[in-house]
Amino acid sequence: MGSSDMSAGVMEQRKKIHPHKFTLWVGIGSLLMMFAGLTSAYIVKRNQANWQTFELPQFFWYSTIAILLSSGTIYLAQKAFKQREMKKYRSLVVATLVLGVLFIVFQVFGFQQFWKNGLPLGENVSTDFLYVIVGLHGAHVAGGLIVLIILFAKAFNTRTRTYNSIPVELASTYWHFVDVLWIYLLIFLMMIR
Amino acid sequence: MSSAATLQHADVHGSHDAHHEHHHHETFITKYVFSQDHKMIAKQFLVTGIIWAIIGGLFSVVFRLQLGYPESTFPWLEDLLGHWAAGGKLKPEFYYALVTMHGTILVFFVLTAGLSGTFANFLIPLQIGARDMASPMLNMLSYWFFFLASTIMFASLFVQTGPASGGWTIYPPLSALGDASSGSKIGMDLWLVSMAMFIVSSLLGGLNYITTILNMRTKGMSMTRLPLTIWALFFTAVLGVLSFPVLLSGAILLLFDRNLGTSFYLSDIVIAGKILPNEGGSAILFQHLFWFLGHPEVYIILLPAMGMSSEIISVNSRKPIFGYMAMVGSVFAIAILAFLVWAHHMFVTGLNPFLGSVFVLLTLLIAVPSAIKVFNWLTTLWRANIRFTPGMLFAIGFVSLFISGGLTGIFLGNSALDLHLHDTYFVVAHFHIVMGVASFFGMFAGVYHWFPKMFGRYLNNTMAFIHFWVTIVGAYLIFWPMHYQGLSGMPRRYYDFSGWSSFNMFNGLNEFISLVAMIVFAVQLLFVFNFFYSMFKGRKVTDSNPWGSNTLEWTTPINPGHGNWPGEIPEVHRGAYDYAKDGKEFIPQNVPVGDDESKAH
Numbered sequence: 001m002g003s004s005d006m007s008a009g010v011m012e013q014r015k016k017i018h019p020h021k022f023t024l025w026v027g028i029g030s031l032l033m034m035f036a037g038l039t040s041a042y043i044v045k046r047n048q049a050n051w052q053t054f055e056l057p058q059f060f061w062y063s064t065i066a067i068l069l070s071s072g073t074i075y076l077a078q079k080a081f082k083q084r085e086m087k088k089y090r091s092l093v094v095a096t097l098v099l100g101v102l103f104i105v106f107q108v109f110g111f112q113q114f115w116k117n118g119l120p121l122g123e124n125v126s127t128d129f130l131y132v133i134v135g136l137h138g139a140h141v142a143g144g145l146i147v148l149i150i151l152f153a154k155a156f157n158t159r160t161r162t163y164n165s166i167p168v169e170l171a172s173t174y175w176h177f178v179d180v181l182w183i184y185l186l187i188f189l190m191m192i193r
Numbered sequence: 194m195s196s197a198a199t200l201q202h203a204d205v206h207g208s209h210d211a212h213h214e215h216h217h218h219e220t221f222i223t224k225y226v227f228s229q230d231h232k233m234i235a236k237q238f239l240v241t242g243i244i245w246a247i248i249g250g251l252f253s254v255v256f257r258l259q260l261g262y263p264e265s266t267f268p269w270l271e272d273l274l275g276h277w278a279a280g281g282k283l284k285p286e287f288y289y290a291l292v293t294m295h296g297t298i299l300v301f302f303v304l305t306a307g308l309s310g311t312f313a314n315f316l317i318p319l320q321i322g323a324r325d326m327a328s329p330m331l332n333m334l335s336y337w338f339f340f341l342a343s344t345i346m347f348a349s350l351f352v353q354t355g356p357a358s359g360g361w362t363i364y365p366p367l368s369a370l371g372d373a374s375s376g377s378k379i380g381m382d383l384w385l386v387s388m389a390m391f392i393v394s395s396l397l398g399g400l401n402y403i404t405t406i407l408n409m410r411t412k413g414m415s416m417t418r419l420p421l422t423i424w425a426l427f428f429t430a431v432l433g434v435l436s437f438p439v440l441l442s443g444a445i446l447l448l449f450d451r452n453l454g455t456s457f458y459l460s461d462i463v464i465a466g467k468i469l470p471n472e473g474g475s476a477i478l479f480q481h482l483f484w485f486l487g488h489p490e491v492y493i494i495l496l497p498a499m500g501m502s503s504e505i506i507s508v509n510s511r512k513p514i515f516g517y518m519a520m521v522g523s524v525f526a527i528a529i530l531a532f533l534v535w536a537h538h539m540f541v542t543g544l545n546p547f548l549g550s551v552f553v554l555l556t557l558l559i560a561v562p563s564a565i566k567v568f569n570w571l572t573t574l575w576r577a578n579i580r581f582t583p584g585m586l587f588a589i590g591f592v593s594l595f596i597s598g599g600l601t602g603i604f605l606g607n608s609a610l611d612l613h614l615h616d617t618y619f620v621v622a623h624f625h626i627v628m629g630v631a632s633f634f635g636m637f638a639g640v641y642h643w644f645p646k647m648f649g650r651y652l653n654n655t656m657a658f659i660h661f662w663v664t665i666v667g668a669y670l671i672f673w674p675m676h677y678q679g680l681s682g683m684p685r686r687y688y689d690f691s692g693w694s695s696f697n698m699f700n701g702l703n704e705f706i707s708l709v710a711m712i713v714f715a716v717q718l719l720f721v722f723n724f725f726y727s728m729f730k731g732r733k734v735t736d737s738n739p740w741g742s743n744t745l746e747w748t749t750p751i752n753p754g755h756g757n758w759p760g761e762i763p764e765v766h767r768g769a770y771d772y773a774k775d776g777k778e779f780i781p782q783n784v785p786v787g788d789d790e791s792k793a794h
Contacts, residue, residue, distance in 0.1 A: 016408075019327035023404040026434060030396055034438035037485065041446065041457075041478055050473045122454035125473045129457075132449060136442075 024170055028177050031140070035181065038136070039188060042129045046192055052126045053193050056186075057113035063106035064186060067141075070099035071179040078172045082165055090155045096175070097148045100141060107138050130189065137185060141178050147171045219755075227337075229329035230755040234336050235315035236647060239640070241343060242307020243721060248347075249298035254714050256291045259283045261707025263689045277355070285688045286375050289358035292686060293376065294350065296361030297384070299629065301391055302346070304494040306339050308636045309433075310395075312497055313402045313426045315643065319746035320420050322411025322763060324756045327404040331397045338394035342387045349383035357384035360686065362487065365458035365479050369450040372464050382451070385444055392437045392444075399437075402430035411745070413765035417521075418782065420744050420769040421507075421514060424521050425500020428528040429493050436489035436532070443482030450474070477542050484535035491628045492531045496524060498635020499566060499595075502588040504769075505642050506570055508742045509585035510577035511778060513770035515569045523562035530559050540608040541615045549608045556606035563599055567592065582740070583657035584642030590665045591634040597669075598627025601676065616686070619679025622672045630668045637664075640724070645739050649752045650731030656723040660716055667713035674702050743769050743781045 045051065077092035111131065114120070119127045151171055228234060258267065259282075266281035277287035314332065318325055326332045349356040358376025359367040367373045368381055406419075406427045419427075446457040450471075458479045459471035507514040514520060536544060536552040544552075570592045579585065601623040604610050614620060637660075644652050679685075683696050690696040690703070738747040748763050763783035771780040775791055 019404050019408045022408050023327055023331070023400045026400050026403050027396070030400070030434045030438050033435050034442045037439035037442035037482055038446075041442070041482060044478060044481070045457075045475070048473075048475070121449075122456070125456055128449070128455040132445060132455075136445065 018166055020166060020170060021173070024173055028174075031177075032181075035133070035136075035185070038129070038133050039185075042133070043192065045125055045129065050125070052124050054114075054119065054127050054130070056189060056193075057110035059106045059110035059113060060186065063103045063110065064182065066099045066102040066106060067179050067182055070096045070103065071176055073099060074172045074175045078165070078168050081168045084163065086155070090152075093148060093152050093155055097145065097152060100145045100148060100175075103141060104138055104145075107134060110134075126193070133185060133189075137178070137182060140181070144171070144175050144178055147174065227333060229325070229333045231314045231318050231326050231329065231332060232647070232753070232755075232757075234332055235311050237336050238306055238310035238314060238339070239647075241340065242303050242311060243724065245298050245302040245307060245343065246717070247721065249295050249303060250714050250717060252291045252295040252298070254711055255283070256288055256295070257707040257710045259288055259688065260690075261704040263691050286358060287355060288688045289360075289374075289686070290355045290376050290380070293358050293360055294346075294356050297346070297357070300361060300490065300494065301388070302339075302343060304629070304632050304636070305395060305433075305490070306391070308632060308639075309426065309429050309493065309497045310336070310339065310398060311636075312422070312501060312639050312643075313398065313430065315647065316422055316746065317402055317405050317426060318409075319646070319749065319753075319757060320423050320744050320769075321406060321409065321414055322745050322765060323405060323409040324758070324762065326401045327409055328401055332401050335394050335397035335401065338390050338397065342390035342394060345383055345387035345390065349380050349387065352379050352383065354378040354380055356380040362480075362483055363447070364483075365447060365450065365476050366462055369447060369458055370462070370464060370469075371451070385448060385451075388444065389441065392441050395433050395437055399430040399434040402426060403434065406430075411762045411765055414782075417518070418765055418768045420500075421503040421517070421520055421524075422497075422500040424524055425496045425503070428524050429496045432489040432493050432496070432528055432531055436486040436493075439482055440486035443479055443486075446482075447479065477539070480539050480542060481535070484538045485532075487538065488535040489531040491624070492527055494628055494632045495635075496527070498591055498632040498638075499524065501635050501639040501642070502591045503566075503570070504744070505584050505588040505638050506573050506592075507770055507772065508642075508740050509580045509582055509588075510573050511580070511741075511772050512573055512577045513772050513774075515572040516565070517768065517770060519565050520569055523565040526562040527559060530555060530562070534559065537606055537608075537611070540611045546608075553606060553608050557603065559606075560599070560603060563595075567596055567599075582641070583652065583654060583661060584638045586658075586661045587634045587638035587641060590661065591631050591638060593665070594626050594631035594634060594668065598623060598625075598631060602627060613682075614679060616684055617679035618675040618683050618685055621685045622675035622679060625675075626668070626672050630672070634665075637661075637720070642740070643746075644724075644727070644731075645734045645751075646746055646749075648728050648731070649734050650727055651734060651739075652727045652731060653723050656719055660720045660723070663716040664713060667709050667716070670709045671706050671713065674706060678702070738781070741779050743771060743779055745782055748781065748783055 073092050073095040077089050077096060080086075080089040080092055111134075114127060114130075121128060121131050148171065151168065154167075224230075225233065228237070255270070258270075267278075268281040270278035270283065271281050274283075274287065277284050277290075283291075314326070317323075346356075354375045356376060357363065357368070357380045358374060359381070363381070363384065367377060369377075371378045371381070406423060410416075410419075446455075449455040450457050450459055454471075456471035456474040458476050459469065459474040460476075462469045462471060503514055503520060534552060534556045536548065537556045540549055540552075574589070601619070605614060605620065605623055641652055641657060644650070678696075678699055681695075681699075683690065683699065690699070734751050737749070737751050740747070745763060745765070749757050750759060765782045766785045767780065767782055769782055771782075772778070774780060
């Protein structure tokens with residue numbers, strides 16, 4: 001594949017930020033627009049007559065704690081990677097992975113709580129929005145988990161040693177993004193419901 | 194696949210010099226199919242776009258047949274389309290499917306992917322002086338997602354209940370309820386899946402274009418030295434990256450409504466005598482989400498054509514583009530305004546009149562940057578030493594169409610007039626001229642101008658001139674009369690007007706329009722022939738800079754390999770428009786500023 005050649009070509013040019021990192025930031029802007037579209041639709045619906053208020057399930061608080069902690073662990077993992085402390089790095093990646101899975105499990109429990117309280121999907125528009133918005137965020141966390149699994153596999157593959165920190169930094173930035181996005185969504189849903 | 198195969202020969206000839214520099218042990222698969230070379234990906238986009246354009250154009254010919262000859266039957270149509278044209282007459286359901294697919298194919302698959310996919314891929318690395326895109330891998334994925342979207346959309350043409358038929362805007366409830374029409378069934382599902390793939394493709398592309406332009410310019414290539422093509426492609430990518438996700442969120446809600454029983458867009462609906470339980474939804478909500486993409490989308494289509502025309506007009510006028518910074522500023526202004534005018538598609542939805550007037554104001558503001566661009570093109574042409582190459586003719590044709598179509602935009606942007614003209618042929622005429630045909634002209638201009646760089650050969654000029662003159666005259670003959678039809682109230686999307694005595698006066702005109710449409714379509718096939726013929730048999734390019742152009746793509750070898758420049762990437766010392774300066778015809782961007790060179794132009 002020409003890509004390794006090409007990135008060498010990239011290096012010879014002047015650069016402030018690595019192109020892949022920049023691409024990720026633009027991509028994050030794009031994802032934000034998708035959620036902005038959904039939350040705007042939510043606000044429009046909120047102002048119509050037949051809106052029903054709802055209580056956020058308790059499990060969302062547990063998941064918030066999980067994802068906040070995972071942001072911390074991935075930050076430390078990145079730091080460990082840069083200092084070549086590979087053992088520490090590996091365990092921190094595993095910790096992030098576990099916390100990420102916990103987050104998704106708690107979200108699912110939260111939805112089950114909804115379901116039991118007589119608000120399944122299709123019952124009323126207010127909570128249907130919640131299913132879509134929170135579900136879509138969950139899908140993005142799941143995407144992040146796939147990336148973490150790849151990092152995890154790479155970290156334990158001793159045959160190829162790479163000290164290129166870009167993939168780790170990219171994963172970490174993305175992970176912080178889904179974390180911040182969740183905090184934003186949580187505050188949004190608490191304020192406007 | 195066949196596209197890649199046909200491209201094989203084109204590069205084999207005369208590209209050996211470039212190949213010595215870059216040996217990746219390329220196989221047929223990595224070079225022509227899963228290529229990561231931006232130039233090959235561009236050609237893949239272009240050829241796929243051409244195939245779609247033939248299909249989409251053919252659809253318009255078939256439904257024009259119905260509109261022009263509503264009383265006649267065509268037995269061969271039944272042979273071709275089976276039960277959709279039983280007795281040689283199109284079924285109304287299939288007419289709607291054709292109209293819907295014509296719009297979808299041309300707006301998304303041809304003028305978005307085929308136009309900006311081709312030229313952003315081809316020109317960005319070459320004109321900014323980069324060896325490839327920031328991420329060649331994502332770039333390859335972008336094409337293959339487009340290919341996947343194409344395959345799914347193509348498959349939807351052959352399902353038993355027919356492709357989607359609710360219009361390219363897929364408004365609910367027609368698109369949300371499978372029972373609403375035959376095209377709302379599996380055809381609609383395939384449409385949504387295909388468009389989701391398409392959105393992924395255009396996002397991956399857009400991310401790459403933006404990063405590459407901001408991050409990978411060669412030494413000396415400051416933003417203000419960029420050719421206008423790159424500026425236009427940059428803002429196109431920004432528009433796409435910010436607006437397509439909103440369409441995706443609208444489509445996700447639609448998928449939930451279709452398949453999971455939610456009511457985001459549905460309320461109080463009775464279908465075939467059955468009352469649906471859906472309550473509390475709003476169909477208008479979809480229109481807001483759709484047009485928040487939909488309006489930027491028309492600029493996604495138009496801006497690349499503007500950028501390429503600017504470049505081609507300047508090169509072939511042998512004069513610097515008039516008002517470079519004003520051109521950049523006006524593209525920027527158009528990009529901003531594109532996000533603030535979506536509700537002018539919704540004046541008749543019961544929009545608050547005060548809100549409507551805000552959107553009228555913002556819409557009419559677009560006339561300002563548009564007029565700046567038009568006058569700059571005209572002043573570039575003014576007293577120039579014009580070379581009427583086929584590319585130049587199409588670029589001038591673009592300006593002509595942009596003026597004619599833009600002026601009717603001022604009519605439609607006024608809500609008071611729009612109430613009368615909404616959903617009439619006036620709208621059809623307006624957007625076909627200003628967005629459809631004009632952008633096609635930009636695309637043709639680009640193909641004629643950069644074909645020598647793409648394939649190392651020229652297109653045939655005689656065929657090109659026939660193509661140009663028939664197309665420009667034909668386009669005006671088709672769409673100009675539609676303004677009159679629209680003003681007298683003739684609604685769009687109708688299958689048959691013969692039941693209304695007030696529209697009988699247009700019977701002859703409809704027939705005339707259909708006839709011209711067929712001729713224009715036939716001439717497009719001539720272009721397609723010219724394209725593929727010249728790829729193998731065209732006159733070979735012998736001069737690495739055949740148009741005497743300043744931009745960097747002409748500093749590469751005639752058939753550049755992967756990596757574009759065999760040696761060092763050239764350094765840039767000046768802007769892209771130093772034509773007719775200090776008595777020199779042109780001074781390429783990589784030529785250092787001489788000691789005695791005058792400062793101003």
